Amino acid sequence: xxxxxxxxxxxxxxxxxxxxxxxxxxxxxxxxxxxxxxxxxxxxxxxxxxxxxxxxxxxxxxxxxxxxxxxxxxxxxxxxxxxxxxxxxxxxxxxxxxxxxxxxxxxxxxxxxxxxxxxxxxxxxxxxxxxxxxxxxxxxxxxxxxxxxxxxxxxxxxxxxxxxxxxxxxxxxxxxxxxxxxxxxxxxxxxxxxxxxxxxxxxxxxxxxxxxxxxxxxxxxxxxxxxxxxxxxxxxxxxxxxxxxxxxxxxxxxxxxxxxxxxxxxxxxxxxxxxxxxxxxxxxxxxxxxxxxxxxxxxxxxxxxxxxxxxxxxxxxxxxxxxxxxxxxxxxxxxxxxxxxx
Amino acid sequence: xxxxxxxxxxxxxxxxxxxxxxxxxxxxxxxxxxxxxxxxxxxxxxxxxxxxxxxxxxxxxxxxxxxxxxxxxxxxxxxxxxxxxxxxxxxxxxxxxxxxxxxxxxxxxxxxxxxxxxxxxxxxxxxxxxxxxxxxxxxxxxxxxxxxxxxxxxxxxxxxxxxxxxxxxxxxxxxxxxxxxxxxxxxxxxxxxxxxxxxxxxxxxxxxxxxxxxxxxxxxxxxxxxxxxxxxxxxxxxxxxxxxxxxxxxxxxxxxxxxxxxxx
Numbered sequence: 001x002x003x004x005x006x007x008x009x010x011x012x013x014x015x016x017x018x019x020x021x022x023x024x025x026x027x028x029x030x031x032x033x034x035x036x037x038x039x040x041x042x043x044x045x046x047x048x049x050x051x052x053x054x055x056x057x058x059x060x061x062x063x064x065x066x067x068x069x070x071x072x073x074x075x076x077x078x079x080x081x082x083x084x085x086x087x088x089x090x091x092x093x094x095x096x097x098x099x100x101x102x103x104x105x106x107x108x109x110x111x112x113x114x115x116x117x118x119x120x121x122x123x124x125x126x127x128x129x130x131x132x133x134x135x136x137x138x139x140x141x142x143x144x145x146x147x148x149x150x151x152x153x154x155x156x157x158x159x160x161x162x163x164x165x166x167x168x169x170x171x172x173x174x175x176x177x178x179x180x181x182x183x184x185x186x187x188x189x190x191x192x193x194x195x196x197x198x199x200x201x202x203x204x205x206x207x208x209x210x211x212x213x214x215x216x217x218x219x220x221x222x223x224x225x226x227x228x229x230x231x232x233x234x235x236x237x238x239x240x241x242x243x244x245x246x247x248x249x250x251x252x253x254x255x256x257x258x259x260x261x262x263x264x265x266x267x268x269x270x271x272x273x274x275x276x277x278x279x280x281x282x283x284x285x286x287x288x289x290x291x292x293x294x295x296x297x298x299x300x301x302x303x304x305x306x307x308x309x310x311x312x313x314x315x316x317x318x319x320x321x322x323x324x325x326x327x328x329x330x331x332x333x334x335x336x337x338x339x340x341x342x
Numbered sequence: 343x344x345x346x347x348x349x350x351x352x353x354x355x356x357x358x359x360x361x362x363x364x365x366x367x368x369x370x371x372x373x374x375x376x377x378x379x380x381x382x383x384x385x386x387x388x389x390x391x392x393x394x395x396x397x398x399x400x401x402x403x404x405x406x407x408x409x410x411x412x413x414x415x416x417x418x419x420x421x422x423x424x425x426x427x428x429x430x431x432x433x434x435x436x437x438x439x440x441x442x443x444x445x446x447x448x449x450x451x452x453x454x455x456x457x458x459x460x461x462x463x464x465x466x467x468x469x470x471x472x473x474x475x476x477x478x479x480x481x482x483x484x485x486x487x488x489x490x491x492x493x494x495x496x497x498x499x500x501x502x503x504x505x506x507x508x509x510x511x512x513x514x515x516x517x518x519x520x521x522x523x524x525x526x527x528x529x530x531x532x533x534x535x536x537x538x539x540x541x542x543x544x545x546x547x548x549x550x551x552x553x554x555x556x557x558x559x560x561x562x563x564x565x566x567x568x569x570x571x572x573x574x575x576x577x578x579x580x581x582x583x584x585x586x587x588x589x590x591x592x593x594x595x596x597x598x599x600x601x602x603x604x605x606x
């Protein structure tokens with residue numbers, strides 16, 4: 001009996017040392033990863049030696065649950081350690097290797113991640129993969145509209161060559177005084193797509209696809225001279241040698257919105273306006289607002305991500321948080337309340 | 343170095359000065375005066391934070407200026423909670439920590455108001471940053487206790503308060519769940535905003551490293567108890583070093599460019 005107890009103790013100690021070693025290794029791996037960057041770290045953690053390491057983690061956690069009866073008996077400890085197992089299992093299932101395994105074992109052919117560039121009015125089911133290949137979704141995604149929203153009010157920055165500056169709210173037609181030494185600024189009009197004719201130099205707002213936001217600004221100098229200047233959002237600080245002021249017109253983006261429809265068998269089966277932080281979830285995929293056509297605002301770029309393993313990871317997060325709070329906070333609060341009431 | 347000749351700046355400098363004065367008074371054994379000054383400094387820090395909130399029209403936790411302003415404000419409640427509930431001392435050091443964390447807000451980082459970019463317009467923004475800030479102050483307090491344990495003395499001399507090794511453990515027990523929640527909320531938010539709950543971004547990796555150091559501390563302490571108190575304290579100090587790198591180096595250095603970088 002004594003020998004059995006002693007070997008049990010030795011086994012438990014070995015499990016604890018293994019866990020501590022894996023924790024220390026992961027600390028160093030995280031620090032190393034921070035230096036080499038996200039892309040290389042992603043490749044490293046998906047490599048074969050690291051796959052063995054993650055399996056060792058899962059194995060040690062499961063062994064610990066078996067070796068330390070308390071871990072399995074005390075719910076809060078079980079939640080914490082079981083949560084870690086769930087997170088590892090979920091992330092393995094959702095990884096590249098996990099997707100290959102799903103295909104081989106269960107015949108589930110799912111795209112792990114890719115991108116879709118869709119023009120307004122167009123529907124598409126082709127996803128561009130990282131290896132420059134394309135894969136098909138079992139449904140199509142249609143972009144009905146893409147738009148960018150800006151914070152209001154929008155400001156124009158006026159700066160002298162000596163560095164003195166003013167921030168003027170963009171209100172068409174209203175005057176803004178820069179003081180007796182500098183004169184007055186009036187914003188005459190705003191353009192979404194500024195163009196100028198070669199003959200005659202006539203400026204106009206082109207309704208054709210394009211994106212060149214600008215302001216026409218009239219400056220009445222203190223000496224009475226009047227000049228017209230243009231401030232271009234995409235060319236900040238654009239200035240002529242005779243201009244006394246540098247103008248900067250910069251709108252701050254508040255949101256990117258893609259209005260999407262999911263079409264399956266010629267029927268619209270889902271609709272959502274996706275924004276950053278508000279993806280569309282359909283058919284085992286999440287669709288994210290990734291990028292857009294910066295030249296003309298005609299198309300959107302969506303990131304398509306498989307949701308495999310995600311529920312396991314989220315369950316693991318929940319278990320971990322509940323376990324940690326229960327073990328380190330709630331247990332003591334309840335004991336305190338109990339003692340007080342007694 | 344950027345001195346702020348604004349109401350915001352004046353409030354920060356006033357809070358810093360009062361915290362420092364409270365620290366000096368406590369060192370001179372004028373503890374009651376020190377405590378009253380510490381409370382007064384906290385009120386000024388709340389005013390500075392509130393003023394900023396009014397100025398930018400959103401919860402001011404967007405950039406390092408606002409984060410350090412918040413840290414300077416939450417020092418007092420954490421210190422009060424630790425003393426009253428956890429029986430952990432070190433109030434004198436907390437006053438100094440308050441002044442130290444306000445220094446970057448007062449003199450280093452720009453207070454230029456900024457609009458929230460689309461990625462930060464999420465309900466997870468405030469809880470994610472706020473729980474991290476709270477946990478950092480707990481961990482800073484724990485680090486002070488660990489250093490006290492290294493020095494082999496207790497500054498407070500109050501019999502009701504715990505000895506440094508136990509005080510370190512108890513403070514970490516209070517801060518670690520918040521650190522865990524911060525990490526999990528960040529991961530969840532990353533999934534909603536960028537499509538991945540873990541992007542192996544340098545800041546994510548540094549925050550994982552700091553979380554793991556405390557996980558290592560708990561396991562080591564479970565294995566050996568108080569037998570190797572100095573090694574226990576070394577874990578805690580290493581955890582704080584990782585937190586400082588997460589908060590400052592990973593944010594500011596171009597060496598760690600990534601989704602969280604404020605350097606670009």
